[in-house]
Amino acid sequence: MYILLLILFLVYVLLMAIIGYRNSKILIGKKYTKNEKIKNYREDLIVGWIPVFVLIPICLFFKINLQDVGFRIINFNYNIWFTVITLVISVGVFAHFIIQIIAYSVSEKHREKIKTELLKPENEFMYNVMLPHNIKEKKYWFCISLTAGICEEIIFRGLFLFILQGLFPNLSIVFIIIIAIILFGLGHLYQGIGGVIKTALVGAIFTCLYLVTDSLFLVIFLHFIIDFSSAFLIKEEKTIENKI
Secondary structure, three states, X not given: OHHXXXXXXXXXXXXXXXHHHHHHHHHOOOOOOHHHHHHHHXXXXXXXXXXXXXXXXXXXXXXXXOOOOOOOOOOOOOOHHHHHXXXXXXXXXXXXXXXXXHHHHHOHHHHHHHHHHHOOHHHHHHHHHHOOOOHHHHHHHHHHHHHHHHHXXXXXXXXXXXXXXXXXXXXXXXXXXXXXXHHHHHOOHHHHHHXXXXXXXXXXXXXXXXXXXOOOHHHHHHHHHHHHHHHHOOOOOHHHHHOO
């Protein structure tokens, strides 16, 4: 059972990396209309939920329930210092992104600084393809962020760590964290090497938070906040629809 689930998980990570990387190369430099970008967002939502709809029935077939993959009441059962450090870092990350949202809302100087950074050539894919530019796109981005928070955490934290602990019950927490963050980073290969490293580090925080709380709830919430905060990197401009 665990071997089959591990194979399915690795296939998912591989497909996620290949398809994401391929699409990023195809889409760079492409000029978007408003409807084309919305269409891509809709496809992202569907693709985001597919692995959950595929893997969850398989888990249920093997009598693996939602509690087994992380939908449990929060319970602090790890070493106190590891728990405290993880919570402090997680709160710090949360505060950073909340401050980013607030700064966007109140500071024109901050908005101009972020825009200058995003307009650099190396950020072309992020600026033109990924990030939302108007209210309608930001509504879709909210759904995409929620989808990523729920689906990726079910798969990369809940299910994968369940598989690892089932196959290697005595595996050190250090190796669990290392394996989890490497695979999470590789799954975001389309963001480039810098994106992979950044995502891997964030994945390490998610993994530690999941381990110390023994639950997916806070991890899903933090993941959602981090992703959705990107909607506040670009000021809504009515004319932007003609530029993408």
